[in-house]
Amino acid sequence: MSKAKLKILTSSLAGCFGCHMSLLDMDERWLELADLVELVRSPLVDTRSQSRCDIGLIEGGLCNEENIHLLLEFREQCKILVAVGACAINGGVPALRNRYSVADCLEAVYLHGLNVTQPQIPSDAELPLLTDKVYPLQEWVKVDYSLPGCPPPADAFFQLISALHDGREPDLNYVNRHFD
Amino acid sequence: MIVSIANEYSVPVSEVRAIIDFYHFLSDKKNADYHFYFSNNIIDKMAHSDLLVLQLGERLNSIIQQDPSRVCLDETSCIGLADHAPAALVNGRPLPALNPQSIEEVAELVALGRPLDHWPAHLFQVRTRICRRSWLLNMSLPPGESLLSWQTKGSATILQELQASQLRGRGGAGFATALKWRSCEEQHSGEKYVICNADEGEPGTFKDRVMLSEHSDWLWEGMTLCAATVGASKGFLYLRAEYAYLLPQLETSLQVRRDTGWLGAALKERLGFEFDIQIVLGAGAYICGEESALLESLEGKRGIPRIRPPFPTISGYLRQPTVVNNVETFIHAAAIISKGSDSFLQLGTTQSKGTQLLSISGDCQRPGVYEYAFGETVEQILSDCGADEVQAVQIGGPSGQLLGPQSFHLTLGYEALGGSGSLMIFNHRRSLIEVVNNFTNFFAFESCGFCTPCRVGTALNQRMLTRLHLKQLRQHEIQLLEESVRLMQNSSHCGLGQSAGNSILNLLHDFPETVEQLLNTIGDDNEARLVQALQPAVQLRKS
Ligand SMILES: Cc1cc2nc3c(=O)[nH]c(=O)nc-3n(C[C@H](O)[C@H](O)[C@H](O)COP(=O)(O)O)c2cc1C
Numbered sequence: 104m105s106k107a108k109l110k111i112l113t114s115s116l117a118g119c120f121g122c123h124m125s126l127l128d129m130d131e132r133w134l135e136l137a138d139l140v141e142l143v144r145s146p147l148v149d150t151r152s153q154s155r156c157d158i159g160l161i162e163g164g165l166c167n168e169e170n171i172h173l174l175l176e177f178r179e180q181c182k183i184l185v186a187v188g189a190c191a192i193n194g195g196v197p198a199l200r201n202r203y204s205v206a207d208c209l210e211a212v213y214l215h216g217l218n219v220t221q222p223q224i225p226s227d228a229e230l231p232l233l234t235d236k237v238y239p240l241q242e243w244v245k246v247d248y249s250l251p252g253c254p255p256p257a258d259a260f261f262q263l264i265s266a267l268h269d270g271r272e273p274d275l276n277y278v279n280r281h282f283d
Numbered sequence: 284m285i286v287s288i289a290n291e292y293s294v295p296v297s298e299v300r301a302i303i304d305f306y307h308f309l310s311d312k313k314n315a316d317y318h319f320y321f322s323n324n325i326i327d328k329m330a331h332s333d334l335l336v337l338q339l340g341e342r343l344n345s346i347i348q349q350d351p352s353r354v355c356l357d358e359t360s361c362i363g364l365a366d367h368a369p370a371a372l373v374n375g376r377p378l379p380a381l382n383p384q385s386i387e388e389v390a391e392l393v394a395l396g397r398p399l400d401h402w403p404a405h406l407f408q409v410r411t412r413i414c415r416r417s418w419l420l421n422m423s424l425p426p427g428e429s430l431l432s433w434q435t436k437g438s439a440t441i442l443q444e445l446q447a448s449q450l451r452g453r454g455g456a457g458f459a460t461a462l463k464w465r466s467c468e469e470q471h472s473g474e475k476y477v478i479c480n481a482d483e484g485e486p487g488t489f490k491d492r493v494m495l496s497e498h499s500d501w502l503w504e505g506m507t508l509c510a511a512t513v514g515a516s517k518g519f520l521y522l523r524a525e526y527a528y529l530l531p532q533l534e535t536s537l538q539v540r541r542d543t544g545w546l547g548a549a550l551k552e553r554l555g556f557e558f559d560i561q562i563v564l565g566a567g568a569y570i571c572g573e574e575s576a577l578l579e580s581l582e583g584k585r586g587i588p589r590i591r592p593p594f595p596t597i598s599g600y601l602r603q604p605t606v607v608n609n610v611e612t613f614i615h616a617a618a619i620i621s622k623g624s625d626s627f628l629q630l631g632t633t634q635s636k637g638t639q640l641l642s643i644s645g646d647c648q649r650p651g652v653y654e655y656a657f658g659e660t661v662e663q664i665l666s667d668c669g670a671d672e673v674q675a676v677q678i679g680g681p682s683g684q685l686l687g688p689q690s691f692h693l694t695l696g697y698e699a700l701g702g703s704g705s706l707m708i709f710n711h712r713r714s715l716i717e718v719v720n721n722f723t724n725f726f727a728f729e730s731c732g733f734c735t736p737c738r739v740g741t742a743l744n745q746r747m748l749t750r751l752h753l754k755q756l757r758q759h760e761i762q763l764l765e766e767s768v769r770l771m772q773n774s775s776h777c778g779l780g781q782s783a784g785n786s787i788l789n790l791l792h793d794f795p796e797t798v799e800q801l802l803n804t805i806g807d808d809n810e811a812r813l814v815q816a817l818q819p820a821v822q823l824r825k826s
């Protein structure tokens with residue numbers, strides 16, 4: 104008898120969706136995976152299940168309050184949390200702003216930016232507040248695994264998910280963790 | 284200025300900048316009229332150096348505001364005055380045993396613009412505290428005694444005697460001195476060099492400083508003996524910049540050697556070989572105590588450790604055969620050749636013969652230099668220097684080991700505690716996490732940045748230790764911390780990175796209760812953290 108399908112959550116926080124693209128890059132292997140897993144909460148599907156998941160694949164670091172609330176929620180929801188890609192692991196490109204203050208960043212863009220006609224810093228209450236710096240995931244929650252790369256190769260996702268499904272310790276082979 | 288230096292030495296401007304960047308005491312700006320460096324070793328911190336810095340800063344605030352080129356308050360790694368903590372340097376001169384009154388006095392003198400030469404002498408008074416003498420320090424060593432012995436016996440016999448004495452280096456690694464000298468002696472090409480490592484950068488260590496100020500003649504004797512034995516004609520004393528104030532007296536004692544025919548050209552007439560010693564100053568970089576980094580620095584470069592082998596005895600200064608030894612090692616060698624090794628061999632343990640100088644500081648009644656035969660227990664030493672209610676000691680400096688009372692039965696010697704000469708004492712009122720945090724900051728600051736495990740590892744350790752101190756570190760992160768240290772031990776390029784995490788591991792393994800109390804068990808107060816993280820954006824929205 105086949106094992107129960109793994110419930111998977113995916114999300115993009117302060118990322119560029121490149122990691123999600125790479126996930127889609129598994130192409131026809133998704134057919135294989137379809138027997139093993141089920142996407143229960145993800146920008147790639149319509150469902151937004153709040154029930155407990157087996158694996159959370161999180162792309163992107165944390166740049167605002169919404170990111171942090173979501174991540175804390177994901178941590179509660181998922182048995183295994185995976186930091187996917189350079190942004191989730193180290194902060195990545197968005198963390199380049201960590202050298203500057205939040206005020207300097209916002210002013211550079213909204214007051215002194217090119218072609219700005221009505222200089223003002225957006226202050227709509229709907230907009231999430233920026234954090235003082237961009238954080239990698241592990242600075243706020245326990246991370247169980249990381250998939251290195253920008254983005255990680257599709258094959259790396261496949262290796263990780265199939266290993267977890269089979270109850271093996273994931274072990275990325277060389278090409279999937281070295282980029283030299 | 285930088286351009287003219289580059290032109291003078293025919294090197295690219297970038298290289299001059301890289302060198303300025305590398306050494307803590309070099310700068311591309313003009314020094315302030317009064318440049319203070321407060322020692323930030325844990326021993327100085329325990330003696331409230333932070334409060335004194337604040338006090339001086341407050342007193343001089345208006346002057347600094349008016350004209351920043353007049354005063355600069357800076358800090359630096361241990362300046363080798365842990366027996367006089369808290370201490371600072373002002374324009375290279377020592378200000379030992381500072382207290383609120385002396386800080387007042389200093390502030391007054393600065394405000395008056397009084398030149399340092401006119402400051403009262405008591406402010407600069409470094410007292411030599413030799414608290415225990417044994418085989419070496421009870422000796423009288425007349426100049427030339429070991430050299431005359433060399434003259435009658437010849438190099439081969441000297442090397443044999445040194446080997447029989449089983450003398451091991453006192454700079455930390457404990458390498459057999461006779462092997463080193465022999466290896467250099469056996470080289471048949473090139474000009475050879477003898478270099479004394481007086482970088483003494485290991486925080487809490489000051490025994491070399493005391494030897495340099497009290498017994499420099501013994502050092503010249505040892506270096507000259509080495510030169511005679513291996514066939515070198517040029518020697519260097521690489522003196523840490525923090526000890527620059529010893530320069531005048533060291534130059535004088537070298538001149539006395541020359542005038543009395545034990546150095547320089549006169550030596551040729553007397554013993555048939557020429558040898559002279561030049562003193563070269565470092566510029567504030569702990570890594571330059573590592574012998575191959577020292578050689579690079581001596582060649583006028585950044586002190587990045589070389590790949591070894593080849594070892595210095597084959598390819599050292601200017602790629603020529605070179606002996607590098609610690610101050611105490613040269614002195615011991617001279618003493619052994621002068622007096623014979625019998626009495627030396629009677630002291631110590633199987634693998635560690637003779638005696639060792641220990642710099643003792645911290646929570647005890649009598650800090651200072653102590654000479655002990657190897658084999659003495661930590662317990663006995665603590666009792667000798669008047670240390671009560673000891674919670675822990677750090678032996679061998681931050682790269683050595685942190686020991687708790689369960690290990691005080693251990694004995695001095697390469698077998699158990701390593702060979703480096705310092706003991707810092709912490710009583711029950713001290714916070715051990717503060718101690719280890721201080722060491723971790725030291726390594727992060729002093730890492731030369733050449734190899735990734737150490738450059739990144741020391742920074743990671745620093746962050747994790749700070750979080751442990753703030754009770755933010757979680758149980759599973761302790762494992763990450765250990766992994767980081769092990770990785771550094773196994774893959775760093777030089778001894779700095781390899782030993783930078785020693786005291787962290789000691790803390791984790793030998794003081795589990797301390798660590799347990801520091802762990803974050805209540806979970807993260809994420810809400811509070813988030814409020815803090817959003818602070819700047821909230822401010823901005825308000826304004
Ligand atoms: C990071 C680092 C710093 C060192 N600092 C010193 C020092 O300040 N003084 C010293 O004598 N040896 C120091 N050493 C040891 C030297 O590399 C070398 O082993 C020593 O000078 C050899 O002399 P010895 O055989 O007489 O001990 C240091 C080593 C390392 C790795």
Ligand code: SF4
Binds near residue numbers: 117119121163191195
């Ligand atoms: S790791 Fe690369 S691909 Fe993934 S979110 Fe960051 S920038 Fe995009």
Ligand code: SF4
Binds near residue numbers: 731733734775780
């Ligand atoms: S271990 Fe540290 S100090 Fe040594 S070479 Fe590497 S970076 Fe430099």
